[in-house]
Amino acid sequence: MLARPVARMPRRQGLAMEAKWDGFRAVCFALPGRCFLQSRRGADMAHAFPEVVRAARELAAVEPCVLDGELVVAGDQGRLDFELLAARSRRSGRRAAASALAHPAHLICFDLLQLGGRVLLEEPYWQRRLLLEDVFARRGLAAPWALCPSTRDAAQAQEWLSPEWAAVGVEGVVVKPVGQLYRPGERGWAKLRSRTAHDAVIGAVTGPVTMPETLLLGRWDPAGRLRLVARSTPLSVSLRQRIGGELGLARPGHPWRDVTFSAGWGTREPLQHRCVDPALVVEFEADAALDSGRWRHPVRVRRLRPDLAGEELPAFRA
Template identity: 35%
Template structure:
């Protein structure tokens, strides 16, 4: 049976909707990747990075205890707000301390969109075809209902194209395409994903440089809880970030916390071409629109900051600047 830390299967970006062959199409939700392990009397919730985040999601942990022993699910945790998914709220949940997690679970209840069944009754299903795993997943979760549900799936490319065109309004950022005969290959990019744009929102969890003029922002991207350092900010964005960054440092069991890095240790994030870089964490409250590019090194460029409507800046809460 799979055990944590488990490397999850990933998807490679494509520019057009694949058609033909034995393909399945699933909506790509804007949330955090999560693997659920139900073994014996225990429930463990694992983020994509391998970090155990069970304490941060007591609502999902309680729901997962209703699963049969020997079950392992792969999927996406999302928080719904005003009829659409809210990635900043998911990150706030993931960074909660054990003391704050129950209150946040009541304020921002999480949902789990399961898209794969990796083990059932203690048997490893990763070598089985996706088509077989999907059938068993639907049978397993069909009678349970929220907050654990199977993600929608279609075999009809035209229906998938309709999803792609109509679902962005509820926070669906695109599609994931899988072969019906595919096995689950941990750590490989064997699925395909079609996004509406290369730009998407990320949560700001820290910065490098001086607070009065940040050099770069440290970000958590959708579907990944590992913090990354952005490319250097353009001059205008440095000024805007200095005014917008939350004044208080981050605390708790989330990213940037002492118990994640050791008492008094500075948290680190991955910077393109540099490896691990120390940064100063900040509390949740600021997000940014970013663009990811892959050349020799994967880079994340901040396009604009996103602020609450009552924050300093443009009336719509966006602060834009030319990236450099």
């Protein structure tokens, strides 16, 4: 079951809210003779995460079940590390076993789809949640298992949207009606992403310089190099006019003149861009998905910041 994006927290009665984690969606089949880890696209990820599958076999022997959750890996700084998770997903054999020791994965469970021979898709969320909590309590489940926090208190859920939670890898909140059945493939849940404001310089654009369609945003690193931090969503007409009227042409030696950027995350298709003088600063709104100093998803530009210079911004940190 999937979630649709929403702009604000729903406030009606009968809703449960869960923290949204920065990882891979996964369904774990912990059944006798049938233990595997299924990705959102239906692929078996058992080869990449042997420690989770091993735990699933142990669970299947005492409590056969099917768990829905988010597969995550913590980085060296304690924050969930999506890039490390993605790298682990491409490994198998000895490399996967070594990675499991160095950077173990966890499955943060938020739903129970089957318990023993009982399929739970036709049970309401509240009933599935009670059964999930009972499995964790009775079996004393620990790593690599984790129970996703859930609340019906909107004020508590609002805390999960704070920068402090974003800093450790909580992307936002998923909202679920407590009486809702589980419908695979349907976007019956709602997701609200944590969003915070940041500043960066415009280093390049797509579309005409005088009416840019999107912006490529950067910050200077300690060595004096301009590093890409984000690409914007399509600008509004008013922002295109305002920003296009202020942009200057790229001077010789622009740091991105011979750099190739991908058209999107997970693709090698090159992005057609035009370099501009990296002097204008904009404020943008971004979610919590930050990989090695770069925002994974397109960001929304709010406004120009003529009061700031690029040298005043925080330095790029990978």
